[in-house]
Amino acid sequence: MARPRTLxxxxxxxxxxxxxxxxxxxxxxxGTVARATGLAAATLVGRYGSxxxxxxxxxxxxxxxxxxxxxxxxxxxKAAGFLKAxxxxxxxxxxxxxxxxxxxxxxxEAWRQAVEAALALRLGRAETAAMMFATxxxxxxxxxxxxxxxxxxxxxxxxx
Numbered sequence: 030m031a032r033p034r035t036l037x038x039x040x041x042x043x044x045x046x047x048x049x050x051x052x053x054x055x056x057x058x059x060g061t062v063a064r065a066t067g068l069a070a071a072t073l074v075g076r077y078g079s080x081x082x083x084x085x086x087x088x089x090x091x092x093x094x095x096x097x098x099x100x101x102x103x104x105x106x107k108a109a110g111f112l113k114a115x116x117x118x119x120x121x122x123x124x125x126x127x128x129x130x131x132x133x134x135x136x137x138e139a140w141r142q143a144v145e146a147a148l149a150l151r152l153g154r155a156e157t158a159a160m161m162f163a164t165x166x167x168x169x170x171x172x173x174x175x176x177x178x179x180x181x182x183x184x185x186x187x188x189x
Contacts, residue, residue, distance in 0.1 A: 038076070038086070041066055045087035050122045057084055085130060091123050092136045099143060108151040112165050115144070121170045 044065050048057050058080060059070040066073075077083035095118050102114035127133040141162065148158035 036066055036068055039090065041068070041073075041076075042087040042090035045083065046091050046120070046123060049084070049087065049126060050120045053122065054084055054126055059083070084126075085132065088123065088127050088130065088133055091120070092127065092133065092140070094118055096136075096140060096143075099140065099147070103147055106151070108148050108161060111147055111151060112144075112161075116165075116169065119169065121166065124166075 041062070045057055045062055048061065048065065059073045062068075062073055062083065063070040073083060077086055095115070098115050098118040102111050105111040105114050124137060127137050145155065145158045145162050148161050149155045152158050152161060
């Protein structure tokens with residue numbers, strides 16, 4: 030009989046996602062995750078089998094949460110409000126890492142299509158929605174580099 034887990038997978042995955050967002054996949058090893066979670070590296074190997082398996086499990090959990098947040102955000106009537114509601118979950122670095130994993134690309138693509146469809150309902154046109162999605166992702170990607178940038182709400186008004 031397997032021993033009960035002292036730390037649930039969800040908590041481990043959240044820790045890994047924070048590490049991925051901060052340092053990229055090079056900063057995530059069994060050793061660094063073991064130090065961050067307090068679990069033994071051997072325990073992590075037993076759970077995930079490989080470093081790639083551990084990272085993929087965390088990214089799958091990330092996508093589950095992002096899809097759930099996106100569904101919940103559809104209650105927002107305005108495009109900017111909808112994007113703001115999912116921005117706290119839509120971590121650009123995790124999305125980029127997912128695009129490098131062929132098994133996660135379909136989820137990323139389906140999510141992009143869902144977001145663009147939700148934006149099209151609010152903005153009136155699919156082309157405008159695609160531009161708004163690209164503008165939002167670009168803003169999120171470059172935010173850490175500083176600069177005032179622009180307000181997404183203002184961009185949505187200009188595109189509508």
